[in-house]
Amino acid sequence: MTLTPEIIALLTLDVIFLGLGTLALILSLRIAYRWDYASSTPLQYRLTKQSTLVAVIIKYIFILKLPLFLFFVYTCDKLSSVITGAMCASGVVNSVGFGLDLTLFKLFNLYGFGFWLLLHVEDTSHVRLAYTRLKFILFALLCVPLFAEIVLEIGFFTRLDVSKIVSCCGTLFSAASSSASLSLLFNVDARLWVCLFYFFYMVSLIALGFKSTAGMIVSNTLFLIFALISLIVFFSTYVYELPTHRCPFCLLQKEYYYVGYGLYIMLFTGTFCAVGGGLLALMTHTIPYRYWRLSGLFNTAYVLSISAYPLAYYLKNGVWL
Amino acid sequence: MLFSFRWLLLEYAVRSLFRRFGKNFFIFLILSFLIFILSSVLMIAESIKAELNATLKTLPDITLQRFVAGKQTQIPISRVDALLEIQGVGSVTPRIWGYYYFKPAGVNFSVVGLDIYEEPYSATMARLIKDVNWTQGSYDAMMIVGEGVKTILRENYYNDFFHFITPEGQTKKVGIAGVFHSDLALEANDLIVLPKRAAYEIFGMNASDATDIVLKVSANVSEIPTIVAKIIEKFPDLRVVTRDDIRVSYQNIFDYKSGFFLALFCVCAFAFFIIVYDKSNALSSEEKKEIGILKALGWDTDTVLQEKFFESFILSLGAFLFGLATALFYVYALQAPLLRAIFTGYSALKPPFDLPYTLSVSMIVLLFLLSVPVYIAATLIPAWRTSIVDADEVLR
Amino acid sequence: MIVVSNVSKIFTQAEERVQALSHVSLHVAQGECVLLKGASGSGKSTLLSLIAGLAQPTSGSIVVAGEEISKMPERLSAQMRRERIGFIFQKFHLIPYLSVQENVTTPLVPENLPLHVIAEKAKRAMERCRIAHKAHMSVHRLSGGEQQRTAIARALVHNPMIVLADEPTANLDRKLSLSLIEELRALKDEGVTLVVATHDPLFFDLDFVDQTIELHHGALRP
Numbered sequence A: 001m002t003l004t005p006e007i008i009a010l011l012t013l014d015v016i017f018l019g020l021g022t023l024a025l026i027l028s029l030r031i032a033y034r035w036d037y038a039s040s041t042p043l044q045y046r047l048t049k050q051s052t053l054v055a056v057i058i059k060y061i062f063i064l065k066l067p068l069f070l071f072f073v074y075t076c077d078k079l080s081s082v083i084t085g086a087m088c089a090s091g092v093v094n095s096v097g098f099g100l101d102l103t104l105f106k107l108f109n110l111y112g113f114g115f116w117l118l119l120h121v122e123d124t125s126h127v128r129l130a131y132t133r134l135k136f137i138l139f140a141l142l143c144v145p146l147f148a149e150i151v152l153e154i155g156f157f158t159r160l161d162v163s164k165i166v167s168c169c170g171t172l173f174s175a176a177s178s179s180a181s182l183s184l185l186f187n188v189d190a191r192l193w194v195c196l197f198y199f200f201y202m203v204s205l206i207a208l209g210f211k212s213t214a215g216m217i218v219s220n221t222l223f224l225i226f227a228l229i230s231l232i233v234f235f236s237t238y239v240y241e242l243p244t245h246r247c248p249f250c251l252l253q254k255e256y257y258y259v260g261y262g263l264y265i266m267l268f269t270g271t272f273c274a275v276g277g278g279l280l281a282l283m284t285h286t287i288p289y290r291y292w293r294l295s296g297l298f299n300t301a302y303v304l305s306i307s308a309y310p311l312a313y314y315l316k317n318g319v320w321l
Numbered sequence B: 001m002l003f004s005f006r007w008l009l010l011e012y013a014v015r016s017l018f019r020r021f022g023k024n025f026f027i028f029l030i031l032s033f034l035i036f037i038l039s040s041v042l043m044i045a046e047s048i049k050a051e052l053n054a055t056l057k058t059l060p061d062i063t064l065q066r067f068v069a070g071k072q073t074q075i076p077i078s079r080v081d082a083l084l085e086i087q088g089v090g091s092v093t094p095r096i097w098g099y100y101y102f103k104p105a106g107v108n109f110s111v112v113g114l115d116i117y118e119e120p121y122s123a124t125m126a127r128l129i130k131d132v133n134w135t136q137g138s139y140d141a142m143m144i145v146g147e148g149v150k151t152i153l154r155e156n157y158y159n160d161f162f163h164f165i166t167p168e169g170q171t172k173k174v175g176i177a178g179v180f181h182s183d184l185a186l187e188a189n190d191l192i193v194l195p196k197r198a199a200y201e202i203f204g205m206n207a208s209d210a211t212d213i214v215l216k217v218s219a220n221v222s223e224i225p226t227i228v229a230k231i232i233e234k235f236p237d238l239r240v241v242t243r244d245d246i247r248v249s250y251q252n253i254f255d256y257k258s259g260f261f262l263a264l265f266c267v268c269a270f271a272f273f274i275i276v277y278d279k280s281n282a283l284s285s286e287e288k289k290e291i292g293i294l295k296a297l298g299w300d301t302d303t304v305l306q307e308k309f310f311e312s313f314i315l316s317l318g319a320f321l322f323g324l325a326t327a328l329f330y331v332y333a334l335q336a337p338l339l340r341a342i343f344t345g346y347s348a349l350k351p352p353f354d355l356p357y358t359l360s361v362s363m364i365v366l367l368f369l370l371s372v373p374v375y376i377a378a379t380l381i382p383a384w385r386t387s388i389v390d391a392d393e394v395l396r
Numbered sequence C: 001m002i003v004v005s006n007v008s009k010i011f012t013q014a015e016e017r018v019q020a021l022s023h024v025s026l027h028v029a030q031g032e033c034v035l036l037k038g039a040s041g042s043g044k045s046t047l048l049s050l051i052a053g054l055a056q057p058t059s060g061s062i063v064v065a066g067e068e069i070s071k072m073p074e075r076l077s078a079q080m081r082r083e084r085i086g087f088i089f090q091k092f093h094l095i096p097y098l099s100v101q102e103n104v105t106t107p108l109v110p111e112n113l114p115l116h117v118i119a120e121k122a123k124r125a126m127e128r129c130r131i132a133h134k135a136h137m138s139v140h141r142l143s144g145g146e147q148q149r150t151a152i153a154r155a156l157v158h159n160p161m162i163v164l165a166d167e168p169t170a171n172l173d174r175k176l177s178l179s180l181i182e183e184l185r186a187l188k189d190e191g192v193t194l195v196v197a198t199h200d201p202l203f204f205d206l207d208f209v210d211q212t213i214e215l216h217h218g219a220l221r222p
């Protein structure tokens, strides 16, 4: 166990989240079970007030989780200078078996709680608070990945051993990766992933044009997946200008002007607006066009900036990597 | 848009803070103090780490120590040639050094023997002994000393020379040829440098042995593990310490120390937040009335909550900035009197060095995360309790 | 403008039930002035807070300006209060240590209006209530009459179409009470709907009162 100040900060906040989250879960289960907008009993009256507490707790957690996600990645990146063999955050994340799962849980929770907030805004401006029960059921469900993330994070930091030698991103993200699913990605031709990436970007634009809810959700989910894959196997090599360096984490380092933060923010915001807006549309039967427009904007910004890397490389050197 | 910023509400929150000045100022002071202590400790740790890292840069790539029966002993100098044969090894230098216990002051000096005609094994050493006049005069030998050593010697009335006592009980009169003024204060402060011959006599060591042997690697740094493996194969009784090993262990010690402190700090902070929780949980009737009026005037629960959030945010952000600023002043301008003893208290001679300025953005983010969100969490439930006050209660 | 139909309000506190209102119905047309009479504890304040959406009836419904305020979530009823309803309280209920102007602008704080619009509105309301010359004075240093005018300015700052007053003269001497009545008359002339709860005899035979309703133990007395 290594107690650097960064880890203590993350753990302290985790404990706070755990406490407040448990309180919110208990309240929200009760609300989900007993909510009846039409009744004017003292119970309903109390539930109404408690629902504001739950909402406040969730907002608190979400608003902190956004910068904390960046801080987590940053901490891992910083630890990579202590742990032998790690060159960037990926080595640290993977030094514990479930490190990658933890990162994915974190990401999933950001999407989940972000969507919860969209639903919350929709609910509080509805004349009959029609989605209150729904949003509290949703929160109770979201608590599972939330608590999983917190427990994993505590486990992650207590198990992190700075004297252990780990592999760097060069071996993790290559055909020789120990993870079967990861190595599969590299055994397939990179061009396939890149084509899929651009393909689903086009599909998402078409879905936006037709205002198709299902189209937006599906195309953006796939777009996100292939964007991440193509980033690892293809685009990142152009950022590093090294054909063998494939890593989604090194982008976040100073050597590359922290460009990863910008890229990921664009990608995640864009796909979040699309999928979140789409799910909202399914539940409320309205078209959340402003979210979708935002999504189109961010996705396009991402596609343009990530495509600029290989193009610039080609223009400069006259060859592809 | 989803979130439009309510400036007026912010203004209202500021006024509200000032209206309850006494209570809020008390919280502000304590919170600032906690943040001040926390920032100071972390800054000192960070600063010492930076100083150590600078020192580490001057260390040899590999240090070899010989262990017999689990204890470190001398290495025969005859092994140097065998070491030179290993591929990738650039230069090999046997070193003679150790600690000399100076009883009257109860301190240890680090004594390093150096051949002035031999090439020194580190650039710092070379710099330290440049421009020194080694002519002996009436002394047995000459030495140069760190500033800390000089001070202690002067306190014991040794101004121009010092009597070393060898293990055989003989005295050895060594003149002071100079004092080094080093920017590497942490390492050089307790240092005495004198000729090898004198060092052997002071330690009572055999001239065919060395304390340890240092290597410079001529090949790529990434080759170090292979070189280490080869050395161990050749001389199983040698322990190999690479520069990286030292760096990791230093970093661990300091992270551990500041981590331990942080754990203690958490307990204090926790006690404080219980007080805050308690204080803001007990709603005064006046405050209750105010919320009731506001609700009747068209504020909703969310607005009241947001106002309360602004209050805690402003208060904690203010305390954070104030605590941070005072800590910066205390650590870097005043050189952290009292507190730095936590980290450098292990030798009476170590302290006099300047803490280099190392404040980074990540440090500020870290301190922020440890103060503002935690404070807001403590006020979250009290704020909610305030915000759900019923308006119709004030109408009667 | 205000339609109260068959409203009952029961307070339950630790097994004890207090029927504050039982089966109250009334209708207030736009621009009307209604007087709510009744002894202390008869339910006047309760009825006003129900009309303002500050509490919800146990049964029955209340429609204000075409919208059922008794069934609204709090956020929307607060918005309704902010936009349509002005409140004059029994004891002024100004927020201490804030200046007159700050008190007057509090109802506008949740709306994210530009500063100059807010300043403009506050100035108009303060001038109308003849308190603009004290705009930056702290309210706890005002005289009773000035406090009352500030309270009225605050109730009028957002140009409400309905003004609810709960015993507005309870803490005033005769002269100030009369000036307040003049204030109310002016409002009525502007077409504002007024509901005034009071047991002050000064109100009883005013010419601009359109309807007088008397509550007795929570029920309407015919």
Ligand SMILES: Nc1ncnc2c1ncn2[C@@H]1O[C@H](COP(=O)(O)OP(=O)(O)OP(=O)(O)O)[C@@H](O)[C@H]1O
Binding pocket: B396, C011, C012, C013, C018, C019, C020, C038, C039, C040, C041, C042, C043, C044, C045, C046, C047
């Ligand atoms: N929150 C509450 N809990 C319990 N009882 C209440 C509550 N609010 C009001 N009551 C009761 O309801 C009844 C009506 O109260 P209300 O304040 O409406 O009277 P009122 O007509 O305004 O009297 P006054 O002229 O003295 O102001 C009273 O008996 C009071 O005790």
Ligand SMILES: [Mg+2]
Binding pocket: B395, B396, C044, C045, C046, C166
């Ligand atoms: Mg009353």
